[in-house]
Amino acid sequence: MPLVTQEEVQRVARLARLTLTTQEAEAMTEHFTKVLTYVETLNTLPTDTIAPFTHAVTGPTPLRADRVTNAPDENLLRTAPATDATFFKVPKIIE
Amino acid sequence: MDLFQLTIHEATHLLRQRAIRALDLTQAVLARIRATDLALQSYLTVCVDEAEAQAALADQQLRTPDSAPPLCGIPIAIKDVILTKGVRSTAGSRMLADFVPPYDAAVIQRLKEAGAIIIGKVNCDEFAMGSSNENSAFAPTRNPWDVNRVPGGSSGGSAAAVAAHQALASLGTDTGGSIRLPAAFCGVTGMKPTYGRVSRYGVVAYASSLDQVGPVTKDVRDCALLLQTIAGHDPKDSTSVNLPVPDYQATLTRGVRGLRIGIPKEYFVEGMQPEVESAVRESIAALTALGAEAVPISLPHTAYAVATYYIIATAEASSNLARYDGVRYGYRAPQSDGLNSMYERSRADGFGAEVKRRILLGTYVLSAGYYDAYYLKAQKVRTLIRQDFLHALHSCDLIATPVAPTTAFALGDKVTDPLTMYLSDIFTIAVNLAGLPGISIPCGFDTQGLPIGLQLIGKPFDEATLLRTAYSYEQQTTWHTRKPPL
Numbered sequence: 001m002p003l004v005t006q007e008e009v010q011r012v013a014r015l016a017r018l019t020l021t022t023q024e025a026e027a028m029t030e031h032f033t034k035v036l037t038y039v040e041t042l043n044t045l046p047t048d049t050i051a052p053f054t055h056a057v058t059g060p061t062p063l064r065a066d067r068v069t070n071a072p073d074e075n076l077l078r079t080a081p082a083t084d085a086t087f088f089k090v091p092k093i094i095e
Numbered sequence: 096m097d098l099f100q101l102t103i104h105e106a107t108h109l110l111r112q113r114a115i116r117a118l119d120l121t122q123a124v125l126a127r128i129r130a131t132d133l134a135l136q137s138y139l140t141v142c143v144d145e146a147e148a149q150a151a152l153a154d155q156q157l158r159t160p161d162s163a164p165p166l167c168g169i170p171i172a173i174k175d176v177i178l179t180k181g182v183r184s185t186a187g188s189r190m191l192a193d194f195v196p197p198y199d200a201a202v203i204q205r206l207k208e209a210g211a212i213i214i215g216k217v218n219c220d221e222f223a224m225g226s227s228n229e230n231s232a233f234a235p236t237r238n239p240w241d242v243n244r245v246p247g248g249s250s251g252g253s254a255a256a257v258a259a260h261q262a263l264a265s266l267g268t269d270t271g272g273s274i275r276l277p278a279a280f281c282g283v284t285g286m287k288p289t290y291g292r293v294s295r296y297g298v299v300a301y302a303s304s305l306d307q308v309g310p311v312t313k314d315v316r317d318c319a320l321l322l323q324t325i326a327g328h329d330p331k332d333s334t335s336v337n338l339p340v341p342d343y344q345a346t347l348t349r350g351v352r353g354l355r356i357g358i359p360k361e362y363f364v365e366g367m368q369p370e371v372e373s374a375v376r377e378s379i380a381a382l383t384a385l386g387a388e389a390v391p392i393s394l395p396h397t398a399y400a401v402a403t404y405y406i407i408a409t410a411e412a413s414s415n416l417a418r419y420d421g422v423r424y425g426y427r428a429p430q431s432d433g434l435n436s437m438y439e440r441s442r443a444d445g446f447g448a449e450v451k452r453r454i455l456l457g458t459y460v461l462s463a464g465y466y467d468a469y470y471l472k473a474q475k476v477r478t479l480i481r482q483d484f485l486h487a488l489h490s491c492d493l494i495a496t497p498v499a500p501t502t503a504f505a506l507g508d509k510v511t512d513p514l515t516m517y518l519s520d521i522f523t524i525a526v527n528l529a530g531l532p533g534i535s536i537p538c539g540f541d542t543q544g545l546p547i548g549l550q551l552i553g554k555p556f557d558e559a560t561l562l563r564t565a566y567s568y569e570q571q572t573t574w575h576t577r578k579p580p581l
Contacts, residue, residue, distance in 0.1 A: 005486065011305050016413060016458040017420070017438040018451060031452055032459065035513050039402040043477070052474035053481065055334075056290040056304065056530025056555075062333050075197035081427035088422050091437045 003035040004029055096125035099260045100578075103169050103317040110153075110168050110411060111160040116214075117168030121150035124170045124214055128261045131581050134242055136234040137256040139175050140183050141215040146170060146197055149212040156210065166324060167210030172262035174253050175216040176299040177308065179203055182213065186299045187221040187231040188251075190425045192443035200297025201332065202266060202308050202325045211323045213553030214262055217252030221447045222416065223268055223301045225249050226276055226519040228447045229510050236282060237506070239547055246502040247277030247519075253311040254281035259581055264321055265311040267527035270302050271404050272498075272523025274309045277533035279498035279548020282577065283487045284318045284565070285311045289556045291336035291529035293322075294329030302411035303334075305404075305527040314575050315536065315566040318341050319343035322558060338556055346559050347566045351384030354564060357491030361397035368501045374539030374547040375497045378568060382495070385567055390491050394483040399476050400525035401517055406460050406473035407528070412450075419445060426523035450511060481529040488554050493564060496522050498535045526552050534561045537574035546574070 006029045013020045013028075020028060031054075082089035101109070109115045125143055132138050153168035173179060176186045178196035180203075185191045201348070220230035228236040228251030236251045237243040239259040246255040250267025253279030257265050267274040269287035286309045293308045300306060310321035323344065328337040357377060363372060383389050421427035421441030428440035436469045446454070460469035479495025487494065499519055509516040528531040531552055538549035549568070553561045569575055 008459075012455050012459045012462065016454050016461060017417075017442055018446070018454065019439040019443040020451075024451070028331035028452065028455060031513060032456065033457060035405060038514060039406060039469065039473075042399055042402050042406075042476050045396075045399065045476060047472065047475035047479070050475040050478050052471055053528075054474075056481075057334060057336050058238060059336075062330070065328065074510075076423075078413050079194060079197065079424040081421055081425070090422055091317070091431055091434050 002033065002040070004032040004036065097393050099116040099127040101263060101322055102313045103166065103263050106169060106439050106540060108508055110157055111163070113157065115116045117153035118147065118150040118155060120168060120199070121146050121212055121214065124262060128215070131259050133262060134581070135215050135255050135259055135261070137236050137252040137259065137261055138172070138215045139185055139218050139252070140231060142182055142213055145182070146212050146214045153210060153212065162477070164208065164210035166206065168212065169210070169263050170214035171202065172208060172215055172217045172253060172256045172265040173213055174219050174250050174265065174267045176219060176268055177203060177266060178299070179213060179216065180296040182216060185233070186223070187219045187233065188445065188447065188450070190234045190419050192232070194424055198297060201294035202330045204298065205325050205369065208531060214245050217256050217265060217389070220249035220254055221450050223249040223270055223273055224449050224453055226272070226414070226516050227509065228252065229506065229533050230447060232447050235506060238503045239581055240282065241503070241543070242506050244545070247279065247280035247503060248462060249273040250311060251277045254278050254283055254285065255281045257281070257313060258579055260412070264313065264317055264324070264395040266308055267311045268298060268306055268308050269527065272520040272526050275498050275523050275533055275548065276520060278311055278535040279546065280503040282546030282574065283310065283311055283313060284315055284534065284536050284575065286318050286322060286327060286534040286558070286561070287526065287532060288322060288558055289532040291334055292532070292556060292558065293325050294332040294335045296331040300415040301413060302408040304411060305408060306535065315562060315569050316344070316347060319347055319562045323517060329461060336556070341559050346563050348388065349563050351382055351564050353568045354493065354560070355390050356382060356387050357392035357487050357494040358389050359394045359487070359494060359496060361399070362496035363395050365531060366500065368541065370539070370541040371497050371501060373548050375495070375549055378538040378549045379495050381571055382564065382568055385571070392487040392491060392494065394487060394514045394525070395480045396476065396483050397488070397525060400480055400528060403473045403476045403480065403528060404524045405508055405517060406469050407477065408452055409453045409457030410461050410470050411457065413434045413461065416450070416454055449513065477528050480525050484525070484529040484531055484552070493560055494552040496550045496552065498550040502543070502545035502547055503539045522550060527562060531555060532558045532561055532574050534565050536565045538576070539574060
């Protein structure tokens with residue numbers, strides 16, 4: 001059984017920019033263990049010679065010219081939690 | 096007959112004959128929503144004023160029926176992960192509870208050009224993550240056939256609304272079964288088109304290598320009509336494929352004589368509800384009576400699909416949902432101590448439990464030291480799963496299976512054990528992993544009066560054969576005409 005510790009779950013939570021309460025971290029640790037045990041079934045399949053899946057639809061990557069086709073839209077700023085003139089406002093980054 | 100009970104094709108016919116008015120149709124649907132939605136909670140937003148204004152406009156256009164667009168005056172409900180300009184689009188999440196998009200998704204643009212009326216936005220599992228609609232941050236939608244049961248998920252609001260005649264049709268999205276499972280649980284028709292068939296521009300992304308938009312309708316002809324409207328290349332979605340879209344209605348009535356239908360032994364397993372197995376087997380017998388041939392096939396990697404999915408889908412989710420950082424749109428926690436704390440608190444408060452589970456699992460399988468063991472391994476198994484289908488589809492034209500091992504389960508039954516919930520999608524998930532089209536149609540009821548779904552799976556971009564087979568079956572049965580006791 002894969003051994004996942006609460007510290008490991010908290011480390012992943014930091015990577016994902018999510019704070020977890022102690023109860024959440026406990027429940028998540030249990031969930032991780034269950035799911036990672038379940039997915040161990042994949043290890044019974046030999047896949048050394050199998051190419052990983054990349055795209056359901058193969059073909060050249062569609063390209064387009066690097067041209068601006070739309071005007072700046074002030075409506076985009078209206079959806080932001082905090083703005084200042086034409087800027088998104090965020091908490092202080094540099095002390 | 097009450098106007099809200101009409102299908103799209105029936106309503107279109109009557110509207111063009113001027114036998115009914117678009118405004119009356121829209122108002123009948125709005126009244127139906129008012130009468131039933133306290134019990135069902137299918138809708139998150141009802142667009143009363145906008146829909147009535149659009150309907151009045153449709154009536155003007157219908158004065159010259161020949162020049163009116165194909166879906167003129169047809170009220171359609173939209174899953175809330177699909178962006179609608181000026182209409183709140185929440186994705187079933189607190190994170191986007193107040194989000195009013197500044198633009199329409201490509202499929203909405205197409206619906207509007209076709210004259211359809213957006214009647215409202217329907218409930219779903221948060222960010223389309225779930226199989227029961229219980230992960231909606233707002234309220235769980237109920238199954239119209241039994242309000243103590245789930246409608247399936249994640250497009251549960253779409254399927255419940257169509258089954259309860261709260262809309263003539265709906266658009267849903269399907270990442271692992273999210274259109275087909277609720278369609279089966281609610282006794283309506285639902286299709287996941289081939290990956291690449293329909294543009295996802297303006298659809299809130301969950302797992303981008305799997306997500307597709309598709310129709311949820313009262314019958315197969317409506318499914319063909321709605322797919323016709325939304326299918327086709329869109330340069331704004333780089334995975335959308337530039338292939339011609341066939342005339343799906345034209346081939347609906349061609350019958351199934353000579354079609355070879357593959358029956359995979361791995362999809363008839365122990366533990367299935369016996370009534371589901373017998374209904375599916377009877378529907379296959381009905382198709383062979385119409386001239387199709389049933390051929391036994393094998394999809395040997397079926398048992399690995401759910402495990403593969405929960406690595407790939409969560410990995411993609413962890414990346415896609417990184418955008419919800421409280422900066423450009425969505426929820427921002429009011430009190431924070433610097434930028435990182437703002438990110439962390441906004442995400443902790445904004446996301447529900449299942450979304451957090453998937454983001455964290457996805458972050459884990461992509462993180463240093465685990466990538467090869469989980470993510471790379473899963474992508475290799477995904478290749479095997481797709482090969483299974485492509486190989487099988489050499490010896491048959493399409494595949495028939497159940498949609499789910501059981502009929503709709505009770506609310507609360509599986510919420511405490513997410514892994515059990517994941518297994519509800521055991522028969523639908525592989526279709527997304529392989530990128531193929533799949534349709535769910537009603538094929539019977541169990542002894543408790545709950546609908547059972549038949550799944551047909553096709554070759555890439557061969558939705559036409561699925562629709563034609565489903566239509567042939569539907570013409571022999573009356574399952575799709577039954578109405579829930581509301």
